[in-house]
Amino acid sequence: MYNNRRKYRFGSRGVRFSPGRGVKLLSPELFVKKAVETSVANDQESHLSFADYALSDKLQRNIADHGYVTPTPIQGKAIPHILLGRDTIGIANTGTGKTAAFLIPLVNKAYLDRSQRTLIITPTRELAMQILDELNVFTRGTDLQATLCIGGANLQRQAKNLYHNPHFVIGTPGRLKDLIERRSLNLMLFQNVVLDEVDRMVDIGFIKDIRYLVSLLPKKRQSLFFSATIDGRTESILSSFVTDPVKVSVVQRPTAENVDQDVIRLKGGDKKLEVLHELLTKEEFNKVMIFGRTKWGVEKLTKELIYRGFKATAIHGNKTQGQRQRALMQFKQNEVQILLATDVASRGLDIDDVTHVINYDTPASYDDYIHRIGRTGRAGKKGIALTFV
Numbered sequence: 529m530y531n532n533r534r535k536y537r538f539g540s541r542g543v544r545f546s547p548g549r550g551v552k553l554l555s556p557e558l559f560v561k562k563a564v565e566t567s568v569a570n571d572q573e574s575h576l577s578f579a580d581y582a583l584s585d586k587l588q589r590n591i592a593d594h595g596y597v598t599p600t601p602i603q604g605k606a607i608p609h610i611l612l613g614r615d616t617i618g619i620a621n622t623g624t625g626k627t628a629a630f631l632i633p634l635v636n637k638a639y640l641d642r643s644q645r646t647l648i649i650t651p652t653r654e655l656a657m658q659i660l661d662e663l664n665v666f667t668r669g670t671d672l673q674a675t676l677c678i679g680g681a682n683l684q685r686q687a688k689n690l691y692h693n694p695h696f697v698i699g700t701p702g703r704l705k706d707l708i709e710r711r712s713l714n715l716m717l718f719q720n721v722v723l724d725e726v727d728r729m730v731d732i733g734f735i736k737d738i739r740y741l742v743s744l745l746p747k748k749r750q751s752l753f754f755s756a757t758i759d760g761r762t763e764s765i766l767s768s769f770v771t772d773p774v775k776v777s778v779v780q781r782p783t784a785e786n787v788d789q790d791v792i793r794l795k796g797g798d799k800k801l802e803v804l805h806e807l808l809t810k811e812e813f814n815k816v817m818i819f820g821r822t823k824w825g826v827e828k829l830t831k832e833l834i835y836r837g838f839k840a841t842a843i844h845g846n847k848t849q850g851q852r853q854r855a856l857m858q859f860k861q862n863e864v865q866i867l868l869a870t871d872v873a874s875r876g877l878d879i880d881d882v883t884h885v886i887n888y889d890t891p892a893s894y895d896d897y898i899h900r901i902g903r904t905g906r907a908g909k910k911g912i913a914l915t916f917v
Contacts, residue, residue: 558894559887559915561789576604582611583636586670591632594665600625605776607633610752615770618754619777623878623906627662630722630752635666637720638695646720648698649741651728653678653849654856656698658878659724663696672696677713679703680849687712701729701737708744715744723769726755726762731895732872735761742769786905787885789913800916801832804888807914808838808866815859815882818868819900821889826868829888833866840866871896877903887915 577598578591599607602620609616610633620626630648638644650656656678663674675689677699683706690697690712697713707713723729729738742765745751751770755762766773792807794800807813820826823844830842841855841864859867860879869877871891882904891897897915904911 556791556793556915556917559789559791559897559913559917561787578632581607581632583632584639587632587636587639587666590666590668590670593668596628600629600778602626602776602778603629603632605778606630609774609776610634610750611636613750615751615773616753617758617766617770617773617775618752619756619758619775620754621756621778621902623902624778626754627659627724628666630724630754631659631663631666634696634720634722634752635663635670635672638672639667639670642695644695644720645693645718646696646722647715647718647745648696648722648724649704649729649738650698650700650724651732651734652872653680653700654843654852654877655725656700657853657856659698663698667696674698677703677707678849680852683707683710693717701734701741704741705737708741715741716746718745718749720750720752721745721769722752722754723765724754726753726765727757727759730761730765735765738765739768786909787901787911787913789901789915791915791917793917800888801829803916804886805833805836807886808833813884814865815862816866816884816886817879817882817900817903818866818886818888819891820868820870821892823870825889826870830868833868838866839864840868842868844870845872871899878906879903880906881909882906882911885911885913887913890915890917 578596579588583591602618602624606616606618606629610630618626618629634646638646648659650659656676660674660676667674673692673694674696675686675694675698677686677690677697679700679702683703686703687707687710690707697718704713708715723738726738729735751773753766753770753773758766792803794803808816818829820829823846826842826844827846830840833840841858843852843855847855855867856877856879858864885901885904887897887900891900901911901913904913
């Protein structure tokens with residue numbers, strides 16, 4: 529029983545429901561699980577620190593300034609192989625530190641050899657921007673240049689930036705194809721390539737684009753492949769992408785260990801919006817992500833919450849890239865209490881200290897549910913996920 533002035537009951541089991549037409553039925557019991565207290569330190573597999581790696585002094589200082597001391601499991605397993613120039617397959621979920629796992633050795637490589645160029649392909653604009661933000665931390669003071677190539681931003685400006693041959697190009701498949709067709713981007717010039725969150729790219733329909741991009745790469749290259757899972761479709765990409773790869777894996781349970789999961793069961797006469805309103809007024813709900821199924825529904829709910837006096841903003845497919853970027857920055861910097869999002873728009877988001885995830889609309893699949901609740905309970909902190917049913 530969730531303690532609330534109107535005492536809405538949580539945790540009913542054994543009932544199956546459909547979140548929408550044509551969607552596989554999910555049982556509410558999938559959304560109920562107590563958090564298991566864990567800590568980041570318990571996940572470490574060795575006593576290595578970043579100082580033990582053969583990295584340039586400048587990069588070591590940037591890593592230390594970023595607050596990194598001990599590698600996460602995926603970093604500890606992947607970095608040594610990438611430093612040796614091996615093609616690497618990394619199996620790890622978002623939030624495990626995989627971005628630094630490939631950025632740190634690639635930045636070191638480019639710092640020591642300015643002719644090195646790296647292409648990083650990601651499924652979403654937001655993930656591309658987050659990778660750029662982290663890259664800027666590691667390249668501070670090195671004069672290494674990077675360009676972001678994503679939809680929703682000025683194509684001509686991106687083409688102009690590519691003319692200066694930046695050391696790092698980070699982009700989404702569709703925009704990279706546009707730039708290739710304009711002859712602004714030549715993939716034969718890249719000696720290092722990263723495919724990040726390949727399973728997500730396949731899920732949202734980029735498999736043909738990925739195969740096309742891989743076909744344009746030089747044969748001699750270092751290839752890094754990161755994915756949460758590898759099935760038949762991603763396996764088909766692997767065969768043409770990597771050569772004699774080393775495979776590293778960080779096995780995680782299907783749900784975040786640090787997330788308390790429960791359901792909000794609406795009874796006859798209960799109005800969903802009023803229940804949500806009452807939850808959001810509670811002191812502990814101080815940094816909340818709310819997921820909806822449609823762009824229209826998310827936008828409507830955002831406007832209603834703002835009308836009711838909440839500090840809220842939203843990201844979804846109908847927002848411009850500038851609007852999405854501002855919304856994320858406002859939420860990260862605690863200028864707003866609530867960020868509303870659709871599943872596609874929120875892929876790969878890494879935001880500190882999210883206290884609650886609320887599934888206002890039930891997810892279309894269990895994979896979507898796992899992705900949603902992974903926005904909280906990060907870095908060893910406890911989070912709470914609530915799902916309306």
